[in-house]
Amino acid sequence: MKLTPPCSISLEPRGEKRPSAGQAPPSLGFVGTLAALIGMAMAPARAAEVSCLGCHEEQQKLFVGSAHAQAGLSCPDCHGGDPRVASESAHNVPGFKRPDTKQEIAESCARCHSDVRRMNPYGLPTDQLERYKTSKHGEQLFGHGDQKVATCTDCHGVHDILKVRAPQSRTHPTHIPQTCGRCHSDAKLMSQYQLPADGVAKYLTSYHAQLLLEKGDLSAPSCITCHGNHGAVPPGAKEVGQVCGKCHGRQRELFEQSPHAQAAAAGTFSECVSCHGHHAIQKATADLFAQSCVRCHAQEPKSLARRDVIATLIHNVQGAYEHATARVKEATLLGLATEDQQVLLQEAKTQLTQLEALQHTLLPEQMQPVAARADGIVKAVIAGIDGQERNERWKHLALAVCWGFMLAMAVIFWLKRRELGQKEKP
Amino acid sequence: MKRLTQYSASIRSWLAGRYDIGAVEAFAEEQAHKPLPTHVGFWHTFGSLSLFLFLNQVVTGILLMIYYRPTVDTAFESVRFIITKAHFGWLIRGLHAWGATLMILCVLCHMLRTYFMGAYKKPREVTWILGVLIFGCTVTFGFTGYLLPWSQLSYWATVVGTEITGVIPFFGGYLKTLLRGGEGITGETLARFYVLHVVVLPWALTAFIAVHLFLMRVQGLATLERVGEEKPIPKGVGIPFFPHHVLKEGIVFCLLVAVLLTLIVGWPIELGEKANPLSTPVGIKPEWYFLPTYQLLKYFPKMIGLLVSLVPPLLLLLWPFLDRSPERHPKKRRVAVAIGITALALAIVFGVLGHISESTRSFRGQKYEFDMYSVPHRVQPGTHP
Amino acid sequence: MKESDPISRRSFLDYLLGGGLVVWTVGGVAPVLSYLWPAQRQGPGAQAVSAGKTEGWEAWQAKMVAINGQPALVLRTAQGFRAFSAVCTHLGCIVQWNVQRRQIACPCHAGFFDPNGRVVSGPPPRPLTELGVALVNGEVMVKSL
Structure with missing residues (x-):
């Protein structure tokens, strides 16, 4: 909340007035900035777009189909500026901004997305930024100012942000592997963080990926199901059981009774992973007995x-x-x-x-x-x-009997006929 | 035994006191022992085999109606019930389904015999026309009965079969709607076909058969002599209908029943899957007796195809008036025999073409794909299956 | 031999003929009579299966019945009767009624459905398929919708 003051003042009246923008003139006795923004709010949304459109046609095209456009937002809602002015001077208004650093992007999104009142009608959570800050991405960005980590727009897109569940969305479950893979499959980038770059490739060979991507089973896990989304961190050895157990609850429950549970508690056995692996998890078959057990028990x-x-x-x-x-x-x-x-x-x-x-x-x-x-x-x-x-x-046997009977009858008929013929001849 | 004779004698005297029983007995006696022409052989038994199969259809049909339920929700299930649950239901349904096929075969053989022996000529033209109508009824029986199990095959064969009526100009659309009881094949169609199959057609066929038999009996069987030169068969020369010809029929009849049972046990007619209007199975084909027409229609544009396919039945119906030569013996009717053989061969060729169209078959180790016109295309090994 | 004894041979043939015809008739009539005898209490049209009488069926109690070769779960809720296909939408295990939780539970992977068949928790991707219920003369009849 602390990062919002200047902008939230300029945005809030606009948002609230919008429904009645055509009828009730708002109080114009405010400071200049405010007056300008309120005036903008009164103008139809089209006008705002048209004025930016003159130079920013590309962005406009992307924006039109986005979730934000559907919610009735337009350029100044994120960028500020004076949309009535169709020249570069439109930018020369206090409050105009073009988020440059990744921190600024995250905070700019959070202006609305951390606002409970504003998100309520959409049923959206408001803790994304807080969660993000706990993630490896967020720690790296806010702690070290690392501009290479992912911020909101890296996963959600910039102007063309779609709802998570929209089928074309970058964040739709079926597109998550691709979205994460943009960075996490980049060996050069990952090597800077001593991270493996084959996670996504391995995942794509897994049974989970087959369910999600080939069978379209949206309940099958993608990257974020195990790693989290905004608060993305790799689950530690202790938490793996919890993560898998979200879906495989019964197996986890039963695992607790096994001798392996003690080993897992002692930290010598990674629950689930020791046998099933992680990213490239295959459908468990009998082969697993031959491959996994011997890794530890070959001599027993x-x-x-x-x-x-x-x-x-x-x-x-x-x-x-x-x-x-x-x-x-x-x-x-x-x-x-x-x-x-x-x-x-x-x-x-x-x-x-x-x-x-x-x-x-x-x-x-x-x-x-x-x-x-x-x-x-x-x-x-x-x-x-x-x-x-x-x-x-039995039917076939009965058929044989029937044939015998029918042939016998045919022979009897034939004999009878011959007999009649013989009787008549003399 | 003695008492039985006494009873029958008293019943006879009771009847004789009221009706002219002597005339009835004399008629029955005459019909039973009527001498048949000497050329009457095994080919002449197809008529009575057809009659037997008709009676078989009536009896098994009535039995099937006991468990059959003609609605979309229950038709398929009730037929499955008949096959799997009802005692001997598989036998009754087998007798009905295979009996229908054999009946059409027997009627066809009977017609061929009549054609080649010139038995349709004066004075028996009406008997022939009735015979053609009987054939038409039998085939319509097959068409309507095929839908009743409401399986995938029966459903889609009916879709294709009724579609063709829509091609007729002006009133084709109305005819199709009338036949289907709506736009598509629905419960309405099932009800209509059911009524046709169990009420309308049986009575129509019964009437046609009755007149057909009556005329045959009154006019006697045709000999191989020229028209107008038939001599009455002298006593002692012809084959008595009873018991001689009946015994011959008995022999053929035994073989027919054995073949029928073999077909039922060895090649049961599968019920398949329940009709699903949303998914068309591949390679939908009509029953074998429609195959020649089905294939013929493919080679012509719809309208012309319909006209072309109307020619054979019309020719068949009017044949006694087109073929006016007085000869009956096949050896003296080269042209008519040639026409008959050609027609038969064409029907068989088109039937076979229809059978192999839209399928893939192996021939001498080489796979061929037959398109809808039954033109074979070589399938290169390794390409699509 | 043939000429010396024609009469007995003929009568033997006649006996065979008569006997054969009798066997024939019996062979024809017996399957028909057997066919007419009801094979089971319910005929083919009755795809609706009785799950039992309503009386004595407490609320929040469930029963299992088989419909067209598929198990079905019939449940009496406070509002009335509901029936679902008992085949779990996850991997096809047979679900059971859990009285304590008042939920339909799949024993295989701990999937839970509420009394409306909706997924409460666990891996099932879809709700259970609902079946139709009708009360006929105090009997609960279930059929596929």
Whole structure:
């Protein structure tokens, strides 16, 4: 709030008067600056744009479709100046400014965006600047005056700022990797901060990216889901579990019961990351057992034996479930009634998914009952399909009998006919 | 046994006291033992096979109506219920679906026999015309019945099939709307097709068949002699209808039932997916008996195609008046036989073309893609599938 | 042999013929009678499935039923009955009613839905699919919308 005085005075009356700008003349007995600004407020918004447009057509084009243009703002709201004057002298007004440094940009945005009253109608938070200052970006900018770090406009754009959820917006979840990558994939820039530049590239190979970018699942995480947006910092080893647990809550809960939880508390094990990695997280498959466990337990046959028990449990249930699914599909195409089996399959899948989550306990005794339940359901599915297919075989048998009967009848008819013919001949 | 004879005798005397039962019995006797011409062979059984299949359609159709529900929400589910849940429902539905196909086949064979043996000539022109109408009814049965399961294939085949009526100038649009009961294929269309299929067509077909059979019986089967020179068949020379010809029919009938059952068990007609008006499946094709017309229509602009496709049925209907030669024996009717064989060959060729159009097939290890005109295009290995 | 005994051969053939026709008739009629016998209490048109009587069904209690091969959850709220597809919109696990939280819970990844089927927390991307409920003669009938 401390950084606003000169500007907020000049802006606030304007904002408040705008709805009634055409009717009630505001008090003109103010100091010159104020009077000029109020006069500007009375003029239709078009006039303001037109006067800047003469020289700043490029910016105007960008601005037209932006969220700010939709909210009814125009050039002087950020830049000041006298929009009625269509020459360079329009700039020669107290309060005209062109934010030059990144600090100034952040503060200029915050004039409105940290103002609770002003943001309320839009349902926007007002703590972005405060959060930003806690981020690595903000620390670097405000602490060291580093002009290379990202400020508001680096991620949101300048004149063409769109709402976060607008599909073309730079800050739309599907565009976040690209937006962050503009700096964080720049190896030269990152090397100055001893930061890796392959985070985004790795992320793009991950299952999360596949969900977000290929399947369009907006609930899948982008960079900011884990790192934060305005308050962006890399989560530390201790916080990783919290970050992943935002979505993978059940796994985290179960992980707490595992022997690994103690190791994580002791700091020798990075929760989640030790097995799943971070940016390039893949869809967890059985391969993970072969790759991850040996990193620490290569010399411990006991631990590896437990791994094998767990892996086999899951592998067997998965195999059985897939087999049953294929059988049901096949039977459905054959025209058999598989509704009951489909319900059972759904239940088996529930058990299987639970089993997959339960492996985070690393406790086979917790997993076994679930695996047994899944196994029982799958067996019931197979038994149901088998029964139906036995009926199909019965149909073929009956067909053979029918053929025998029909041929026999045909022969009887034929014999009868021949007999009649013989009787008549003599 | 004795008592049974007594009962039947008393019933007979009760009836005889009221009706001229002797005349009825004499008529039945005469019809049963009527001698048939000596050339009557297995080709002559297709008529009665068609009749048997018609009766099969009536009986199984009535049985299907017990569980079938003709609304958009329930049609597909009820057919699935019939196939999967109802006892022997798969058999009843199989008899109906495959029976329909075989019925059309039998009617066609019966017509071919009549054509090649010149049996349509004077005095049996009306019997022939009724036969053509019976064929028309049978095919319309097939068309309306195809929609009733409300599956993807049936839905889209009907979309394509009814679309064509819209091409007729002036009243085509009205006709299409009338047929569909609206703009698109909806529950209204289903209701209309259902009514046609289970009420209108069965009675129409029953009436046509009754007159057809009556005329056939009264006029007797045609011989191979010239028109106007048919001699009555002397007693003892012809083949008695009963039991000789009936036994022959029995043999063919047994084989037909066995084939029908084999088709039902071995090649069940799949129900497929429920109709989805929002997604057109690829390669929608009509049933085989519409394929020649379907393919023919593709080679002509819509209007002309319609006119062209109207020619064969009209020719068929008016044929007895166009072919005025008095000969019946195929050997003495070279031109008519040639025309018949050409027409049959054309129908088969167009049918096959229709069947392979818009599909990809392998031939001697080389893949070919057939476009809608059934022109093959070589698929280079490694390009799109 | 043939000439010496024509009558018995003929009658044997006739017996076969008669017997065959009887078998034929029975073989035709039996499947038809069996077809006519109701296969189950509900016919094909009844895609609406009964979830039970309303009486004795306390508010905030839920039941599971199967509709067209899919599990469904039927819930009595303070306002009335609601039914949802019990297939979680996340990975397809079967959701359950959690009485303590008064929420629909997915056991697989701790997804929670409110009694309106909307996502409260957890990974599910979409609300649960709502099904239609109708009260017929004191019975709760559920069908897909």
